[in-house]
Amino acid sequence: MDFHRIGVLLGGLSAEREVSLRSGRAVAEGLARSGFEVVEIDAGRDLAAKLHCARVDAVYIALHGRMGEDGTVQGLLEVMGLPYTGSGVLASALCMDKIVARNVLAAHGVPVAPGWSPKGEDDDVAPQELSLPVVVKPSDEGSSVGVTIVREPAHWKPALTLAFGCSRRVIVEKFIEGTELTVAVLDGEPLGTLEIEPHAAFYDYDAKYAPGGSTHHVPARIGEARTARALELAQKAFAAACCKGAARVDMIAPRSESEDLVVLEINTVPGMTQRSLLPEIAAAAGLGFDELVTRIVRCASTKTRV
Ligand SMILES: Nc1ncnc2c1ncn2[C@@H]1O[C@H](COP(=O)(O)OP(=O)(O)O)[C@@H](O)[C@H]1O
Numbered sequence: 527m528d529f530h531r532i533g534v535l536l537g538g539l540s541a542e543r544e545v546s547l548r549s550g551r552a553v554a555e556g557l558a559r560s561g562f563e564v565v566e567i568d569a570g571r572d573l574a575a576k577l578h579c580a581r582v583d584a585v586y587i588a589l590h591g592r593m594g595e596d597g598t599v600q601g602l603l604e605v606m607g608l609p610y611t612g613s614g615v616l617a618s619a620l621c622m623d624k625i626v627a628r629n630v631l632a633a634h635g636v637p638v639a640p641g642w643s644p645k646g647e648d649d650d651v652a653p654q655e656l657s658l659p660v661v662v663k664p665s666d667e668g669s670s671v672g673v674t675i676v677r678e679p680a681h682w683k684p685a686l687t688l689a690f691g692c693s694r695r696v697i698v699e700k701f702i703e704g705t706e707l708t709v710a711v712l713d714g715e716p717l718g719t720l721e722i723e724p725h726a727a728f729y730d731y732d733a734k735y736a737p738g739g740s741t742h743h744v745p746a747r748i749g750e751a752r753t754a755r756a757l758e759l760a761q762k763a764f765a766a767a768c769c770k771g772a773a774r775v776d777m778i779a780p781r782s783e784s785e786d787l788v789v790l791e792i793n794t795v796p797g798m799t800q801r802s803l804l805p806e807i808a809a810a811a812g813l814g815f816d817e818l819v820t821r822i823v824r825c826a827s828t829k830t831r832v
Pocket residue numbers: 639661663667668669670671673699700701702703706728729730776778790791
């Protein structure tokens with residue numbers, strides 16, 4: 527579609543607000559350099575009123591986490607009849623919920639880490655019965671917020687308390703030792719792989735966003751066969767969750783070469799700062815930042831037929 531005036535949604539109400547402000551500003555600059563008229567809109571409780579006043583042709587969603595990446599804002603935009611970037615209501619909500627997403631992926635033959643969902647903080651598995659290490663995560667947060675790797679029984683309870691403090695639902699997964707990588711997908715086509723070598727004990731918030739927190743390798747150093755498998759799984763995961771536009775599929779390649787890759791999650795609004803992973807993969811595939819955001823916005827649409 528031929529959109530001219532674009533509203534970039536940034537900031538918002540989630541724990542990932544700061545990252546979203548950075549993503550949104552980078553996107554807005556890229557779109558402006560590409561000749562679009564850009565309006566930056568901080569997506570608070572008054573979003574509907576702001577959108578009504580902004581008179582935009584389409585919306586670029588640069589919101590991470592709840593109330594932005596999870597289908598809620600997508601639903602508002604459907605009701606308003608405003609074309610928007612990326613996945614629709616269903617895929618956004620599905621991918622935001624790690625428990626549901628794991629079930630859907632597994633049903634489509636995409637390998638996920640073995641895991642289970644404790645019902646509450648007191649739904650206690652005796653630590654000695656746990657096969658440690660495990661990863662405890664809130665079901666619907668991002669950017670490693672509330673995530674703990676539990677290596678010793680004493681850390682199990684505090685990890686549950688932290689995760690349940692962030693979300694009503696929590697997922698516990700077997701910790702998969704190996705190489706962490708991510709695959710960028712654009713309109714259903716995988717663009718390439720990127721390996722994250724964290725300098726911290728795991729890929730936490732600081733390792734993700736602080737300069738020098740991790741080293742990136744593009745493509746991931748996992749050999750030809752595993753690279754082909756990573757691209758295949760990313761495409762499969764994207765399709766299984768009904769994603770659209772740009773997405774990033776996080777995975778781990780287990781240390782033992784004989785074990786298959788494991789998909790951790792699909793990010794339906796991946797980070798879009800200049801040092802973010804998806805733009806880095808796109809650049810290596812010959813797609814510069816401004817071209818990338820232009821392509822994403824040109825595919826903006828409403829997804830519900832009325
Ligand atoms: N099963 C797992 N095995 C090993 N590391 C994991 C596992 N699950 C999560 N992690 C680590 O925690 C980080 C955050 O987990 P992830 O599922 O991607 O959630 P989010 O990025 O939404 O917080 C990952 O990037 C990875 O470093």
